[in-house]
Amino acid sequence: MTLLLNKLSLYSTFGVDDFESLDKVINNMAPSMVEYYLSDLSDGFENVYLNKRNIQNSLTIGDFAIYLDYSDEIYLEIDDNKEDLETSSLW
Numbered sequence: 699m700t701l702l703l704n705k706l707s708l709y710s711t712f713g714v715d716d717f718e719s720l721d722k723v724i725n726n727m728a729p730s731m732v733e734y735y736l737s738d739l740s741d742g743f744e745n746v747y748l749n750k751r752n753i754q755n756s757l758t759i760g761d762f763a764i765y766l767d768y769s770d771e772i773y774l775e776i777d778d779n780k781e782d783l784e785t786s787s788l789w
Contacts, residue, residue, distance in 0.1 A: 700775045701743040703764075708772055711735050717766045721757055729760055736762045740774055748773045 712735065714720045724732050736759070752767040763775040 699745050699778055700748045700773055701740050702746045703739060703743070703772045703774050705770070705772050708739060708764075711739060717755055717772070720764070724757060724759060732759050733762060736764075736774060740776060746773070748775070 709715060709720065712720055712723050714723050748765060748767075750765075752769070753765045754768050755766040757764045761777040763777075765773040765775065767773065
C-alpha cells in the first residue's frame, strides 16, 4: 500500500525541516517509535500510485519505506504482505 503524505505533518512529527534531516533523526530513534509515528501518519489516507522511476530519495524502516519524488511529494509505502507463520495441524 502506498500513501501520499502531508509533508508538513511528517516534518513536524519528527521535528525536522527537510528530507535529509528526517533521515538523520530517524536513524537516531528507536525503530518501534518510528513505526508508531508512521502508522499514526498513515491513518485516513487512500492508496495512490507511485511511479518509482520518479523517486529522488528514499528511507526504509522495517515494513515502511518513505519516498521523496522529484516533485517534492512524499510517499509512504507499507509492506502489508505478511507471511503466515503458522503451520496447519496434522490431525
